[in-house]
Amino acid sequence: MLYTTKIKWSFIASILAAVCWIIGDMFVAGFDVDPREYPLFSETYADQVDVGIAVLMLKGAAARLMFGALIASMTATLFLPGVWLAYQYFNDRSRWYAWGTYFVLIVSVMLMPLGHADFYYTGEIYKAIYHTDPVAHPYLLETASGFTKVLYIAWGTAIVVLMVGWLLFSILVFMRKTQLPRWAAFISPVFITIYQLPLRFLPSSALKGWLLAAGFNIAYLIFFVLLWLLFKKPAAQGSAIDS
Numbered sequence: 001m002l003y004t005t006k007i008k009w010s011f012i013a014s015i016l017a018a019v020c021w022i023i024g025d026m027f028v029a030g031f032d033v034d035p036r037e038y039p040l041f042s043e044t045y046a047d048q049v050d051v052g053i054a055v056l057m058l059k060g061a062a063a064r065l066m067f068g069a070l071i072a073s074m075t076a077t078l079f080l081p082g083v084w085l086a087y088q089y090f091n092d093r094s095r096w097y098a099w100g101t102y103f104v105l106i107v108s109v110m111l112m113p114l115g116h117a118d119f120y121y122t123g124e125i126y127k128a129i130y131h132t133d134p135v136a137h138p139y140l141l142e143t144a145s146g147f148t149k150v151l152y153i154a155w156g157t158a159i160v161v162l163m164v165g166w167l168l169f170s171i172l173v174f175m176r177k178t179q180l181p182r183w184a185a186f187i188s189p190v191f192i193t194i195y196q197l198p199l200r201f202l203p204s205s206a207l208k209g210w211l212l213a214a215g216f217n218i219a220y221l222i223f224f225v226l227l228w229l230l231f232k233k234p235a236a237q238g239s240a241i242d243s
Contacts (some may be wrong), residue, residue: 003236007085009076011228014082018221020075021116025067025214028119032209048141049126053148056121058130069120073113080109083176084225086169088234089178097177101168103125108162115155122147166190179234187226192219 031181033055035042041054057065083105090098125144144151166189172178173185196215202208211218 004233007088009232010081010085011224011232013078013080014085014220014224015228017075017078017082018217018224020078021072021217022221023118024070024072026128026210027064027071028060028116028123028213029056029068030206030210030213031059032204032206032212033059034204038130041126045129045137045141049144050148053122053151054126054129054144057119058127060123060127062124064173065120065123069117073117074203076109076113076116076163079112079220082108082220083109085227085234089231090172091177091179095177097172101165101172104161104165104168108158108165111154111158111161113197115151115158118147118151118154122151154175159216163190166203180231183233188224189216189219191222192222 035055038055099230129140170185170188173180
């Protein structure tokens with residue numbers, strides 16, 4: 001396959017993945033909730049649950065949460081061509097820092113689906129607690145605690161690895177280890193995510209919930225679009241045709 005064709009389809013796959021994950025985030029966790037509306041969790045069980053997680057998805061229908069979990073988890077592999085694409089911009093791909101960053105970013109993609117899908121299960125168990133008789137709550141709360149721990153571990157690990165990978169990429173861009181100009185270090189997904197922090201101060205609304213839930217994948221979309229528009233063709237190393 002022609003190298004330029006690989007580059008083209010890598011951009012397309014990456015942008016499609018980002019769009020699918022934005023949709024997934026908005027559906028599974030795109031809620032702006034006031035915990036005070038749910039005293040069962042914000043007061044009665046406040047010392048037994050993470051109140052923010054417990055109330056986050058209570059308004060979400062099961063079909064909505066399921067769709068949000070699946071559309072993202074089933075398209076995560078589309079990010080792999082994007083990781084390969086970022087690797088193509090290194091001046092010398094044989095150096096340890098190039099393939100090391102590439103490896104970390106691959107691992108981040110592998111970790112993403114479980115962390116995302118866990119929101120569905122966690123949301124559903126807290127909805128079950130909210131809608132069942134208190135006599136069943138002790139067992140359900142124990143189950144919810146386990147689900148929440150898995151969410152913390154899976155989602156938290158994925159986010160940390162992902163942030164570390166793109167931060168390494170930004171540092172190497174700034175150190176002129178890639179074909180990109182130094183200023184491009186500040187348009188990587190990790191920095192575009194940071195630029196979105198002021199959104200937290202927006203008035204409460206459905207839009208705010210969507211934007212905050214999808215923050216990192218919005219950053220992914222902006223990054224790959226900017227990369228395509230500004231630096232579309234990384235120079236090939238070796239033959240232009242790679243069979």
